[in-house]
Amino acid sequence: MPNFTATAPGKVILFGEHAVVYGQPAIAVPVTQVQARATVAPGIGLPSGTIQVQAPEIALDSPLRALPLDHAIKQAIDLTLAAVGVAQPPAFKLKITSTIPLAAGLGSGAAVSVAAVRAVSAFLGHPLADEQVNAIAFEIEKIHHGTPSGIDNTVVTYAQPVYFVKGQPIETFVIHTPFTLVIGDTGVASPTGIAVRDVRKAWEADKGGYEGLFDECGRIASAARRAIESGEAGALGPLMDENHTLLQAMGVSSPELDRLVQAARAAGAAGAKLSGGGRGGNMIALAREVDPDRLANALMEAGATNTVVTTVGHR
Ligand code: MEV
Numbered sequence: 301m302p303n304f305t306a307t308a309p310g311k312v313i314l315f316g317e318h319a320v321v322y323g324q325p326a327i328a329v330p331v332t333q334v335q336a337r338a339t340v341a342p343g344i345g346l347p348s349g350t351i352q353v354q355a356p357e358i359a360l361d362s363p364l365r366a367l368p369l370d371h372a373i374k375q376a377i378d379l380t381l382a383a384v385g386v387a388q389p390p391a392f393k394l395k396i397t398s399t400i401p402l403a404a405g406l407g408s409g410a411a412v413s414v415a416a417v418r419a420v421s422a423f424l425g426h427p428l429a430d431e432q433v434n435a436i437a438f439e440i441e442k443i444h445h446g447t448p449s450g451i452d453n454t455v456v457t458y459a460q461p462v463y464f465v466k467g468q469p470i471e472t473f474v475i476h477t478p479f480t481l482v483i484g485d486t487g488v489a490s491p492t493g494i495a496v497r498d499v500r501k502a503w504e505a506d507k508g509g510y511e512g513l514f515d516e517c518g519r520i521a522s523a524a525r526r527a528i529e530s531g532e533a534g535a536l537g538p539l540m541d542e543n544h545t546l547l548q549a550m551g552v553s554s555p556e557l558d559r560l561v562q563a564a565r566a567a568g569a570a571g572a573k574l575s576g577g578g579r580g581g582n583m584i585a586l587a588r589e590v591d592p593d594r595l596a597n598a599l600m601e602a603g604a605t606n607t608v609v610t611t612v613g614h615r
Pocket of ligand 1: 313316317318319320321405445447448449450451452492496576577
């Protein structure tokens with residue numbers, strides 16, 4: 301049996317994070333410069349039926365059966381075995397590596413799930429279709445993030461820009477004119493599930509106030525889609541700034557994120573905002589009339605621990 305390898309990209313949310321959990325539209329794009337990779341190899345030398353899971357970046361090297369039930373990689377394998385209808389798989393080794401920073405709002409959990417499901421199902425001779433891969437990755441997101449919208453697993457599975465509304469069919473859309481983003485990492489780990497839970501508590505305490513904020517985010521996301529489809533890149537920066545202000549009002553920004561957002565604007569970004577769950581993780585800045593490397597340097601000087609330059613819509 302040969303080895304099977306699958307990859308899945310990272311992602312950034314351009315507009316509408318958090319509000320998307322409450323039914324508003326959001327826009328997310330894949331970030332192919334970072335990715336998760338899963339390789340399945342036959343378990344030569346392993347006792348029959350043993351599945352060995354290795355993820356060197358998190359110092360994991362364990363038989364599947366010794367992993368806790370709620371371990372995301374265990375769930376990815378178990379749900380895949382159930383989906384392909386294989387109760388007694390041959391021994392195999394699953395190795396996961398990833399260049400997507402953990403707990404940084406770049407979709408690392410979803411990408412690991414998607415890559416693992418694809419590699420394991422292909423190894424077992426039943427490669428799953430994107431729709432099934434996406435459904436399994438969503439199940440895993442639910443166990444770890446409580447009430448996710450499904451946007452992360454969707455953009456990572458399809459590796460295309462998506463205009464996402466929870467519970468509705470996936471919509472991709474045309475990017476009229478490519479645009480360049482600089483992604484800046486605060487270096488502060490912030491699991492998405494915690495930010496999502498805190499927003500839920502705040503919404504429960506002030507439904508009217510929070511729903512007003514979510515509605516505004518939805519309006520911004522649909523205006524941004526129109527601007528992206530018609531090539532009015534000039535409109536995007538101000539919409540990013542507005543979205544950041546709303547996320548601050550939701551309580552999901554942080555001093556580190558605000559510092560990077562300010563530094564990007566001061567260095568000439570057309571707009572900047574936090575991206576993903578917030579509280580830490582990453583922010584994005586739009587480089588229109590400024591060299592993206594100059595913006596990246598400004599972010600590093602303001603304390604970013606890493607930057608990635610990515611062009612959206614570039615083929
Ligand atoms: C995380 O990338 C996006 C959030 O809106 C959570 C979700 O949609 O599941 C914060």
